[in-house]
Amino acid sequence: MRRIEVTCILCPVGCRLTVTEEDGEWKVEGYGCRRGLAYGLEEAQNPSRVLITVIPVDDGELPVVPVKTSKPIPKNLLLKASKALAGLRVKAPVRLGQVIARNLLDLDVNIVATRSIKARRDRVEADGQK
Ligand code: SF4
Numbered sequence: 661m662r663r664i665e666v667t668c669i670l671c672p673v674g675c676r677l678t679v680t681e682e683d684g685e686w687k688v689e690g691y692g693c694r695r696g697l698a699y700g701l702e703e704a705q706n707p708s709r710v711l712i713t714v715i716p717v718d719d720g721e722l723p724v725v726p727v728k729t730s731k732p733i734p735k736n737l738l739l740k741a742s743k744a745l746a747g748l749r750v751k752a753p754v755r756l757g758q759v760i761a762r763n764l765l766d767l768d769v770n771i772v773a774t775r776s777i778k779a780r781r782d783r784v785e786a787d788g789q790k
Pocket of ligand 1: 668669670671672673674675691692693694695696697
């Protein structure tokens with residue numbers, strides 16, 4: 661028999677769930693509503709997370725832009741996904757929601773900016789003088 665314990669994070673109640681599997685039959689106990697039942701099964705069968713990180717910005721008013729995956733990815737691929745983003749850079753300006761990288765690890769997931777970053781003022785002025 662397989663058994664995991666997990667806290668439901670879908671609302672502030674934080675129900676403590678016990679998920680068990682025996683002979684292919686999954687059972688969730690401890691949930692306060694149907695959302696917790698689905699969450700418990702997902703966490704046991706296919707845990708996934710949104711990857712949140714930062715990407716260096718060239719010529720930006722800030723040195724990095726925070727980014728995240730457009731949807732959750734399998735938890736066991738988080739490290740591989742982080743490594744795949746190593747070395748990636750983006751040039752300012754960056755727009756909120758801008759796609760920074762497409763189809764990460766062939767998962768049909770994009771990396772998107774979660775804030776805007778303006779170009780450095782001195783770069784904008786230098787470009788204006790060209
Ligand atoms: S099971 Fe329902 S009530 Fe309990 S923490 Fe999850 S969402 Fe909230």
